[in-house]
Amino acid sequence: MDKQQILSKNQQIIFDIIEKAKEPIKAYSILFNVQKKGIKAPLQVYRALDKLVEIGKIHKIESRNSFVACKNSNCQISKATAFSICESCEEVSEISDNKLSKYLESFQNKAGMKFKKYNLEFFGLCKKCSVK
Amino acid sequence: MDKQQILSKNQQIIFDIIEKAKEPIKAYSILFNVQKKGIKAPLQVYRALDKLVEIGKIHKIESRNSFVACKNSNCQISKATAFSICESCEEVSEISDNKLSKYLESFQNKAGMKFKKYNLEFFGLCKKCSVK
DNA sequence: TACATAATGTTATAATATAACATTAATTAA
DNA sequence: TTAATTAATGTTATATTATAACATTATGTA
Known part of the structure; x- marks a missing residue:
């Protein structure tokens, strides 16, 4: 069982946005989304992002300056990340290959x-885009 | 034998800077370095960088927004890159492991x-820094 | 309680990158 | 060898991404 991290208010708000997004989302897009919730400044977003990445x-996604929720169900492998990125539709998925x-x-x-x-970031065309 | 790419004026100037640097160098640092040679605008630098990456x-180095010359002597494997990055001194070296x-x-x-x-970007401590 | 650490709020600004448009150079095809 | 095409350049303005610095509040711990 892994230690369940309790998120602070801002961290939780921002994590929820990213998780719902289902696709990589950029910091300023997050900012736009949370302004109704009282988070007004870029730094508030970046601080939460830093923490969420850390834990x-x-x-x-370094090559895209965007963020995705970890899909490796609860595991804490922020130290070992691999993604596939479609260069056409920009779909990103986390690779979990033992x-x-x-x-x-x-x-x-x-x-x-x-x-x-x-x-590790792989680039290519996803199934859909390679048919087109 | 691989096709020898002939670089344009700006491309050559900027490539020379990067090659001499021997460490990752950022776009605006390059810009500063080439202003005496008549390259005044960021876009001139970024355009040359784009082309140099392409070929x-x-x-x-995506995680650092910086650029290094390819060390895999003349080979055109811009499609398959791997680096080790020291998180302490920021030394970066290209991995060529068959x-x-x-x-x-x-x-x-x-x-x-x-x-x-x-x-692929590996992070850790280089030999020097792990002794400290 | 009191001390330390983490998180927040806020303003300003730094650093990174591209849009849009005009011009010139180099390549290639007729 | 000219015309057409593509690649590179120059320039101004602006968009996007990210952090510095400082004050305050909340949370965890001895």
Whole structure:
């Protein structure tokens, strides 16, 4: 059983938006969505985002500057993330492939660097878009 | 033998800066560096960067919004990039590991998406920083 | 309680990136 | 070798993404 993180007010509001979005969402789009709830400033959003990323509830899609909820049901693997990104429709999905993560977690490079974390982004065309 | 790309004036100027830098360099830092050479506007830099990324002469470190010259001597694998990033000193190096790239190139996810490209960023402490 | 740590609120501003339009250079096809 | 096409450049303005700095309030812990 993993430690259930209790979110603060702003963190919860912002997490809910991201989770409902079902697609990557950008910080300023989140800001727009939460203005009716009293969150007015970018920094309030970014602070919540930072925390949510830190505890693994959401991930940042670096190549898109956008955020998605973690789909690996409750697991805290914010340290090992992999995504597939459709370059046509921009659909993003989190990859959870045990072999892949094992392989990458154990990867050691020649410089002897010890890794704590990785992020992998695959690009291509999703099924729908590759038919078009 | 791979096709030798001839760079335009701006592309060459900007590529030279990045190659000399030996560490990731940001777009506006490049801009500052090339102002004496007549390149005055961000867009001039970004356009050259886009092209250089496209032809694989440089890569973008997405998590850092910075750019490095490709170290895989002349090869055009801008489609398959992997880096190790030290979270302390921010040293970045390009990983060229045949096994790793073969593994990732052949990776197929469950949704049957066909990948054309990937980018992998490992994070940790480099040798120097892990001693401190 | 009191001390420490985390979260919030707010204003201003920094850093990163692109839109839109005009012009010039290089390539290619007739 | 000209005309047509495509690639690159120049320029101004502006959009987008992200953080600094400082004051305050809430929460957790000794």
